[in-house]
Amino acid sequence: MTAPLPDIVLIGAGNVGFHLGKRLAARGxxxxxVFSRSEExxxxxxxxxxxxxxxxxxxxxxxANLYILAVRDDAIGNVAARLAPLLSGRPLxxxxxxxxxxxxxxxxTSHYGVFYPLQTFSREREVDFDTVPFCIDAARExxxxxxxxxxxxxxxxxxxIDDRQRAILHVAAVFVxxxxxxxxxxGQDILDREGLPFDLLRPLILETARKVQDHPPxxxxxxxxxxxxxxxxxxxxxxxxxxxxxxxxxxxLTVNIQRNTKAx
Amino acid sequence: MTAPLPDIVLIGAGNVGFHLGKRLAARGxxxxxVFSRSEExxxxxxxxxxxxxxxxxxxxxxxANLYILAVRDDAIGNVAARLAPLLSGRPLxxxxxxxxxxxxxxxxTSHYGVFYPLQTFSREREVDFDTVPFCIDAARExxxxxxxxxxxxxxxxxxxIDDRQRAILHVAAVFVxxxxxxxxxxGQDILDREGLPFDLLRPLILETARKVQDHPPxxxxxxxxxxxxxxxxxxxxxxxxxxxxxxxxxxxLTVNIQRNTKAx
Numbered sequence: 001m002t003a004p005l006p007d008i009v010l011i012g013a014g015n016v017g018f019h020l021g022k023r024l025a026a027r028g029x030x031x032x033x034v035f036s037r038s039e040e041x042x043x044x045x046x047x048x049x050x051x052x053x054x055x056x057x058x059x060x061x062x063x064a065n066l067y068i069l070a071v072r073d074d075a076i077g078n079v080a081a082r083l084a085p086l087l088s089g090r091p092l093x094x095x096x097x098x099x100x101x102x103x104x105x106x107x108x109t110s111h112y113g114v115f116y117p118l119q120t121f122s123r124e125r126e127v128d129f130d131t132v133p134f135c136i137d138a139a140r141e142x143x144x145x146x147x148x149x150x151x152x153x154x155x156x157x158x159x160x161i162d163d164r165q166r167a168i169l170h171v172a173a174v175f176v177x178x179x180x181x182x183x184x185x186x187g188q189d190i191l192d193r194e195g196l197p198f199d200l201l202r203p204l205i206l207e208t209a210r211k212v213q214d215h216p217p218x219x220x221x222x223x224x225x226x227x228x229x230x231x232x233x234x235x236x237x238x239x240x241x242x243x244x245x246x247x248x249x250x251x252x253l254t255v256n257i258q259r260n261t262k263a264x
Numbered sequence: 265m266t267a268p269l270p271d272i273v274l275i276g277a278g279n280v281g282f283h284l285g286k287r288l289a290a291r292g293x294x295x296x297x298v299f300s301r302s303e304e305x306x307x308x309x310x311x312x313x314x315x316x317x318x319x320x321x322x323x324x325x326x327x328a329n330l331y332i333l334a335v336r337d338d339a340i341g342n343v344a345a346r347l348a349p350l351l352s353g354r355p356l357x358x359x360x361x362x363x364x365x366x367x368x369x370x371x372x373t374s375h376y377g378v379f380y381p382l383q384t385f386s387r388e389r390e391v392d393f394d395t396v397p398f399c400i401d402a403a404r405e406x407x408x409x410x411x412x413x414x415x416x417x418x419x420x421x422x423x424x425i426d427d428r429q430r431a432i433l434h435v436a437a438v439f440v441x442x443x444x445x446x447x448x449x450x451g452q453d454i455l456d457r458e459g460l461p462f463d464l465l466r467p468l469i470l471e472t473a474r475k476v477q478d479h480p481p482x483x484x485x486x487x488x489x490x491x492x493x494x495x496x497x498x499x500x501x502x503x504x505x506x507x508x509x510x511x512x513x514x515x516x517l518t519v520n521i522q523r524n525t526k527a528x
């Protein structure tokens with residue numbers, strides 16, 4: 001027996017709100033209203049979805065079943081504080097953040113949860129939602145089941161992840177996304193300064209990510225550090241004398257790879 | 265006016281030799297012979313290409329035009345030393361390494377060069393050769409033109425890259441491939457120890473690499489470090505108390521991202 005699909009109000013029209021709104025609409029769950037505190041993003045998303053929009057929080061429809069807060073981490077508490085008193089019934093309020101515990105919502109309602117798509121979103125890039133892991137959680141089991149139902153309509157990968165697990169996931173995501181991207185930027189910076197095109201490295205970057213889609217990264221480790229090629233490491237460190245910050249990172253990452261290698 | 269395609273002997277049947285041999289054959293340049301110092305790899309590649317193979321260096325055919333040494337960095341000099349005296353005429357001898365200067369071949373012939381595919385190869389994964397950047401170089405211009413001709417038949421991306429540039433590329437490749445892969449391994453290790461599936465991070469890893477295919481990484485930087493979210497950073501460092509090596513990396517990478525952000 002399947003519950004009827006919830007009426008959803010989408011709060012926030014940034015990258016997550018924009019893509020999530022479009023996906024919900026494409027899967028038969030068009031938000032009944034979208035809100036952004038700025039008029040233009042509210043209008044843009046409302047028009048894209050062909051659904052009512054507002055930038056006046058007082059004008060948010062009070063009778064929906066699910067309010068999805070796709071807003072910045074530091075705005076979640078404030079938005080919830082202003083929103084909750086306006087609502088009728090006992091709707092579920094969730095946020096979409098990996099970094100914020102669900103408990104920031106607990107002061108405003110007993111029906112709270114998290115609806116966290118573990119992916120990086122850019123305005124101009126289409127998202128392959130089928131493969132986006134949705135990490136859902138709710139204070140009440142019936143609410144968690146509703147979120148599961150919604151998530152399963154827009155993705156094939158739905159996980160129950162509690163606050164503690166999500167905090168750990170977020171740390172790991174910083175390593176594999178933020179820090180990795182920084183290393184890619186170092187690669188580009190070195191090439192830029194030497195007048196070499198970054199396009200030389202782009203296929204390698206893509207293949208590095210593809211390889212770990214069906215293998216554990218540790219089994220894919222190559223390079224001078226893992227094979228103990230001290231001569232190459234010394235040459236690289238000499239070259240990096242002109243980039244002291246990169247040199248320090250090179251040294252520390254090499255030490256860590258070699259420590260891991262010994263441990264295995 | 266195009267010169268006739270060279271007769272190629274392929275030395276080495278590891279990951280690079282295996283894939284390169286198959287690609288050469290597929291593009292009308294089947295090696296006239298393949299060599300590996302071990303019998304089984306020599307046989308496997310010879311049979312895959314339907315071409316003669318040997319594991320006896322004295323049996324290498326002496327009259328080819330191009331000898332491609334797809335062997336380990338530390339074996340290039342030794343193989344060249346044994347090979348060169350066996351050859352007739354003045355064939356071109358190249359290696360396929362990003363880490364080794366072409367000059368290691370200079371003691372054995374004046375016709376030497378480099379034929380370096382800038383990609384990571386695994387036995388079991390098909391390679392999209394069309395997009396593999398080939399970095400070629402030779403001591404003599406006529407030899408460089410021959411390498412260019414060969415490379416252009418197997419890839420759309422052919423670059424003239426000298427020893428100095430290739431050494432720099434190799435440092436940058438260590439950052440974007442080896443070090444990045446290590447960070448992906450840290451992500452998996454953290455999740456493993458917490459009983460969370462690494463599949464949660466795989467789509468994010470792929471998207472991180474895809475984004476920089478048409479954007480500069482620095483413009484794609486997100487996360488607590490770049491947005492100066494000290495509260496999240498402190499929470500992450502607290503969590504990482506139980507992984508001291510990862511904690512030190514987290515701290516240094518965060519400092520570097522923030523230093524870059526200020527500089528821009």
